[in-house]
Amino acid sequence: MNGSPPVLSLRAVAHRYPGSRSATLEHIDLDLHRGEIVALLGASGCGKTTLVRILAGLDRPAAGTILLDGQPLSGPHARIGIVFQEPRLLPWLPVAANVGFGLAGLGRAERDRRVAEALARVQLSGYGERWPRALSGGQAQRVALARALATAPELILMDEPFGALDPATRSALQDHVAALWSGSDGALLLVTHDVDEALVLADRIVVMAPNPGRIATTVAVRLPRPRRRDGHDLRALRSSVLDVLGNADPRCRSLAIG
Amino acid sequence: MKAADIALDPPAPRAARPRGADLARLALPVALPVGLACAWEAAVRGGLAEGRLLPPPSAVLATLRALAESGDLWHHALASLTRVGSGFALGGAAGIVLGAGCAALPTLRAALDPTVQALRAIPSIAWVPLFILWLGIFEASKIALIALGVFFPVYLGVLGAVLAVDRRLVEVGRVFRLGRFALARRILLPAVLPAVVLALRAGLGLGWMFVVAAELMGASEGLGYLLLDGQQTGRAVQIVAAIVAFGVLGRLTDLVLSAASRPLLAWQDDLARSQAAT
Numbered sequence: 001m002n003g004s005p006p007v008l009s010l011r012a013v014a015h016r017y018p019g020s021r022s023a024t025l026e027h028i029d030l031d032l033h034r035g036e037i038v039a040l041l042g043a044s045g046c047g048k049t050t051l052v053r054i055l056a057g058l059d060r061p062a063a064g065t066i067l068l069d070g071q072p073l074s075g076p077h078a079r080i081g082i083v084f085q086e087p088r089l090l091p092w093l094p095v096a097a098n099v100g101f102g103l104a105g106l107g108r109a110e111r112d113r114r115v116a117e118a119l120a121r122v123q124l125s126g127y128g129e130r131w132p133r134a135l136s137g138g139q140a141q142r143v144a145l146a147r148a149l150a151t152a153p154e155l156i157l158m159d160e161p162f163g164a165l166d167p168a169t170r171s172a173l174q175d176h177v178a179a180l181w182s183g184s185d186g187a188l189l190l191v192t193h194d195v196d197e198a199l200v201l202a203d204r205i206v207v208m209a210p211n212p213g214r215i216a217t218t219v220a221v222r223l224p225r226p227r228r229r230d231g232h233d234l235r236a237l238r239s240s241v242l243d244v245l246g247n248a249d250p251r252c253r254s255l256a257i258g
Numbered sequence: 259m260k261a262a263d264i265a266l267d268p269p270a271p272r273a274a275r276p277r278g279a280d281l282a283r284l285a286l287p288v289a290l291p292v293g294l295a296c297a298w299e300a301a302v303r304g305g306l307a308e309g310r311l312l313p314p315p316s317a318v319l320a321t322l323r324a325l326a327e328s329g330d331l332w333h334h335a336l337a338s339l340t341r342v343g344s345g346f347a348l349g350g351a352a353g354i355v356l357g358a359g360c361a362a363l364p365t366l367r368a369a370l371d372p373t374v375q376a377l378r379a380i381p382s383i384a385w386v387p388l389f390i391l392w393l394g395i396f397e398a399s400k401i402a403l404i405a406l407g408v409f410f411p412v413y414l415g416v417l418g419a420v421l422a423v424d425r426r427l428v429e430v431g432r433v434f435r436l437g438r439f440a441l442a443r444r445i446l447l448p449a450v451l452p453a454v455v456l457a458l459r460a461g462l463g464l465g466w467m468f469v470v471a472a473e474l475m476g477a478s479e480g481l482g483y484l485l486l487d488g489q490q491t492g493r494a495v496q497i498v499a500a501i502v503a504f505g506v507l508g509r510l511t512d513l514v515l516s517a518a519s520r521p522l523l524a525w526q527d528d529l530a531r532s533q534a535a536t
Binding site: 151 | 430434444445448451
């Protein structure tokens with residue numbers, strides 16, 4: 001894709017839950033480059049979330065190698081951030097302390113500066129004193145994004161981060177993430193089952209298939225940004241991605257037609 | 259005021275209604291006890307009741323004042339308070355340490371928890387004769403009984419609270435690479451704090467229950483001694499005075515405990531808060 005070495009490199013990564021007959025993931029090869037947004041697209045049960053949990057260091061792969069900047073990855077890493085499906089804010093900390101949760105090693109002034117900067121990037125300046133319970137779903141998920149951004153990671157993982165939000169908030173946040181990443185040199189790995197979300201955000205769509213979880217194919221999205229959801233090019237690409245998804249998983253065929 | 263006047267009155271200022279509502283909110287909780295006390299007082303003064311076995315409020319207050327003026331009230335209250343305090347500290351600390359330990363270490367839990375649960379089935383007062391044989395009839399056996407009463411609810415509450423911590427929040431700690439100690443301090447401790455405070459308050463309540471039992475079984479000081487002394491000398495008014503003193507002390511210590519924990523629990527988003535807000 002480009003000449004520089006990948007930020008993240010997966011080779012032959014496999015995973016199997018103890019006592020399970022089939023593998024959750026089998027032979028995953030994947031490279032992520034700087035500034036790149038890659039969407040992992042697939043139906044439920046194809047191992048997308050497991051793959052993200054392995055990269056976050058929460059689960060261990062059964063086989064394969066994972067390199068971050070050429071170094072083997074084992075366990076949670078400071079340069080990998082994650083935004084979960086739910087905000088997972090700590091309810092006993094105000095917003096600012098949640099955003100600064102990963103910055104405990106820094107001095108007070110530097111921490112405050114980084115927190116203010118991260119909150120500004122998700123357009124929630126002035127929300128630092130609030131309690132998480134006083135936030136809407138979309139605001140809470142933006143705080144979770146700010147918490148991941150605050151540690152300035154090279155790679156951010158997002159596991160269906162907008163799935164629980166209403167459609168208007170979801171598309172606003174997608175546009176916001178697209179804007180945040182344009183010109184940034186961090187990589188973003190976004191798990192989604194929403195084809196449109198993948199098309200709006202990703203440079204590449206990695207389509208996964210289930211039983212065992214594997215990469216079926218990769219679709220490059222070479223569309224100019226910002227992308228319009230109802231644009232002609234995007235619509236054309238959507239039907240081909242849905243075709244690929246239908247071939248990858250027979251269960252999806254009805255979805256593709258619908 | 260006639261109906262027409264009401265209709266023509268300008269709308270009451272906004273502050274007026276909340277003030278009335280505030281008054282009702284303050285008055286409502288005390289209406290029942292104060293009403294009953296006044297009714298009993300009136301019944302005794304009006305000659306409808308004798309009041310010897312259940313003395314009227316004025317006689318109880320007079321007794322309390324006399325006890326306070328002679329210094330006896332403070333002496334006995336302090337004796338009971340000291341016993342509850344010592345037993346609560348011992349039982350609460352043991353409950354927190356063993357509850358948290360059993361929650362953190364499955365092996366310890368497997369080894370210890372069944373025994374604790376079995377011991378819990380024994381009514382704590384049943385231990386008294388043994389405690390007296392082992393520890394004598396003075397302070398040690400009383401404090402041991404109170405500590406035992408406090409231990410069980412605290413142990414159960416802490417164990418349950420730690421086991422119920424949201425795994426997803428623990429994962430947030432792991433993603434930020436917290437070590438065992440930091441995870442305990444920054445995620446587990448704040449997460450279990452509300453349940454631990456509740457368990458401590460339940461334990462404190464049992465502590466007051468068991469101090470009465472301990473003092474009734476033989477003591478030369480303490481509010482329980484005033485109870486027993488009142489019974490043996492046939493002075494119901496002294497018994498009621500001691501009961502009132504127990505109630506006030508129990509409520510005060512509970513208030514102190516919940517007030518001390520309130521700043522730590524300001525974040526809670528629960529039913530009590532939403533009811534307070536309306």
